[in-house]
Amino acid sequence: MTEIELIARLVIAGILGALVGFEREKRFKEAGLRTHFLVAVGSALAMIVSKYAFFDVVHNGTIELDPSRIAAGVVSGVGFLGAGTILVQRQSVRGLTTAAGLWATSGIGLAIGSGMYIVSICGTVLVLVGLEVLKRLFQPIISKSHKMNIHVSSNEVIPSILDTLTSQNLEVVTYQVKVKLTDTQPHYIIDFQLKSNKGIKDNDIIKALQQLPEIERIKFD
Structure with missing residues (x-):
């Protein structure tokens, strides 16, 4: 095995x-192009070291090495690293897809490091299909989760x-009302967990809510 092929x-x-990271x-995910690039290169380097860096020791004839142990260590x-990209905010989880992408990228790097070029390229294509194509293909039939935060000056508008959210094809899964006391009057903060079965437009929802009285601020994710 030449150094040129190992560098390749x-x-x-x-x-x-980098293709997955792009x-x-x-x-605009936390782990982007550079992170996935480094994970792939680092995994490939670990696999190369595992497979080819100990020939001088193995030639003694009394030592046996298991290259798969390095692969298992890299995946663990x-x-x-993937756990660091997972965020839990207000009973919703973000970053799972990015964490899975990092894990798959490490597998791509390990496969390249072991010389499985065709398998690695096919794996990369499948990962990109999973990230891009599947979402567009099943988006019309899979409910999408949303979060909404509304500040109001009266709980009578709830x-x-x-009714407005329901008319905009949004299903209210749960909502929580918090009361914040001020010097003059109580202030209400409502956190909504929503689902949509159809394509929705954020501007239409916000415009419809702005027509209601007592609403001071709207945040929609």
Whole structure:
């Protein structure tokens, strides 16, 4: 095995990892192009070291090495990196897809490091299909989750808010009302967990809610 081919494996792993990272970068995720590039190159380097760096020791004839142990260690280590991209906010989880992408990218790097070029390229294509194509293909039939935060000066407007959301093809899964006391009057903060079965337009929803009285601020994710 020549040094040139080993270097080529690192370059190919970086390119394939960057392709996955570029898709995440376009969606403004925490782990983007550079992170996926580094994970792929690092995984490939670990696999190369595992497979080819100990020939001088193995030639003694009394030592046997298991290259798969390094691969298992890399996958476990990337799991901690992926956990850092998962965020839990107001009973919703974000970052799972990015964490799974990092884990898959480490597998791509390991496969390139072991010399499985065709498998690595096919794996990269499948990962990109999972990130891009599947979402567009099943988006019309899969409910999408939304979060909404509304500040109002009176709790009497809450029924009107629920009716408005329902009229905009939004299903109210749960909502929570918090009361914040001020010097003059109580202030109400409502957190909604919503689902939509059809394509919705954020501007239409906000415009419809702004027609209601007593609403001071709206945040829609």
